[in-house]
Amino acid sequence: MLAVEALDAVLHQQAPLDETLERLAARHPEAGPRDRALARAIATVALRRLGTIRLGLKRFLERGLPRNAGGLEAILLAGAAQLLFLDVPDHAAVDLAVRQTRADRRAFPYAKLVNAVLRRLAVARADILAAGEAPRVDTPDWLHRRWAAAYGEAIADAIATANRQEAAVDISVKEDLAGWAERLGAHILPTGSLRLPQRVPVPDLPGYAEGAWWVQDAAAALPARLVGPRAGERILDLCAAPGGKTAQLAAAGASVIAVDRSPERLERLAENMRRLSLAVETLAADVLELDLPPADAVLLDAPCSATGTLRRRPDVAWTKRPQDIASLAQLQTQLLDKAAGLVRPGGRLVYCTCSLEPEEGEQQIATFLARHGDFSRQPVTADEIGGLSQFVTADGDLRTLPHALPGAEPRLSGLDGFFAARLVRAS
Ligand SMILES: C[S@@+](CC[C@H](N)C(=O)[O-])C[C@H]1O[C@@H](n2cnc3c(N)ncnc32)[C@H](O)[C@@H]1O
Numbered sequence: 001m002l003a004v005e006a007l008d009a010v011l012h013q014q015a016p017l018d019e020t021l022e023r024l025a026a027r028h029p030e031a032g033p034r035d036r037a038l039a040r041a042i043a044t045v046a047l048r049r050l051g052t053i054r055l056g057l058k059r060f061l062e063r064g065l066p067r068n069a070g071g072l073e074a075i076l077l078a079g080a081a082q083l084l085f086l087d088v089p090d091h092a093a094v095d096l097a098v099r100q101t102r103a104d105r106r107a108f109p110y111a112k113l114v115n116a117v118l119r120r121l122a123v124a125r126a127d128i129l130a131a132g133e134a135p136r137v138d139t140p141d142w143l144h145r146r147w148a149a150a151y152g153e154a155i156a157d158a159i160a161t162a163n164r165q166e167a168a169v170d171i172s173v174k175e176d177l178a179g180w181a182e183r184l185g186a187h188i189l190p191t192g193s194l195r196l197p198q199r200v201p202v203p204d205l206p207g208y209a210e211g212a213w214w215v216q217d218a219a220a221a222l223p224a225r226l227v228g229p230r231a232g233e234r235i236l237d238l239c240a241a242p243g244g245k246t247a248q249l250a251a252a253g254a255s256v257i258a259v260d261r262s263p264e265r266l267e268r269l270a271e272n273m274r275r276l277s278l279a280v281e282t283l284a285a286d287v288l289e290l291d292l293p294p295a296d297a298v299l300l301d302a303p304c305s306a307t308g309t310l311r312r313r314p315d316v317a318w319t320k321r322p323q324d325i326a327s328l329a330q331l332q333t334q335l336l337d338k339a340a341g342l343v344r345p346g347g348r349l350v351y352c353t354c355s356l357e358p359e360e361g362e363q364q365i366a367t368f369l370a371r372h373g374d375f376s377r378q379p380v381t382a383d384e385i386g387g388l389s390q391f392v393t394a395d396g397d398l399r400t401l402p403h404a405l406p407g408a409e410p411r412l413s414g415l416d417g418f419f420a421a422r423l424v425r426a427s
Pocket of ligand 1: 265285
């Protein structure tokens, strides 16, 4: 039932999946860890393959979805996700969906329909999966059009295909990269992150409890490297929680002030730093209102549409709207202007977002440089990012794309889509 409620909240209230699952788990203490893990797996794959599932259901819903039918759509989606993509026996998935329909006052009249549709879907499984192979099926049209305009049709298709694959688990280590690679059986990526060969409960792994490393996507680890943190420098990490980049800056010996406006997220950051034994000053504040002396370097990881992270967060594709990009871009412009004032003369400013949208990346920097004559770009070099020259733009910024890091198999390929630029203030 958790999966159905979560899907309903994501699709009809634009609620983020992770927070929704946490909220539902607190409301349903009777659901044990296995129930919660299954609910997460069902909701995640249903959102990742939503286009394929909807196409499949449409074949057997001759008159479309009945209106005012309560949680009927979410029940069908969760049932179909299990039948098409998870290792759940067909009869168990169908029976559960029928029971859920009967337990929902408004969906109740459609219990027979649910039974019939899901049984027919199970029979047609191979056909439906083949139709779902087309690259665009699982990406909202507006997003695909944006990516095609920014990167070309072929790359837009490659991004959409990469987004069908759950992201691998990447790790940043405090020190002794080769030693931890061996102990964890992990692969060393050219950028200096580790990639785990399979998905395992992270807290059970060696080194987690003693704080030797933290989970961080390989692309997310690049912006803090571009800061080039040095021991003793005073660095402001703006929009810092949960602190992956803070940990990198602090591990390099910098004196870091981590700022985030969410006290809850900042508490998670503080917990993470305690586990990693890294000393960091935290400040719960809106960056736009900050009044701090200028720092040697400022990292601004601005709130964004997060369209570069769909492999981890497939809900983003269905909760974001085209108009969100414009309003986020406006906020990013304000944050960048504020961050610029917090950089000392001669200091560095690194701006980054986990978005694929040029308005949240390349265009921000072009307009920033036009507004701030005292800042210039310090181009990123391929050497700084493990020789991956394909991730350096003609202007000298960092642009990673989710399909663009080949691995031994699709499951071990790719990285988040990130943009980062490094700017220096004139002395
Ligand atoms: C992309 S996440 C940061 C991820 C983080 N830098 C990391 O590496 O783990 C964006 C963060 O910005 C924070 N945020 C959004 N608007 C803010 C504002 N005006 N002032 C301060 N923090 C803000 C959010 O609470 C969120 O934690």
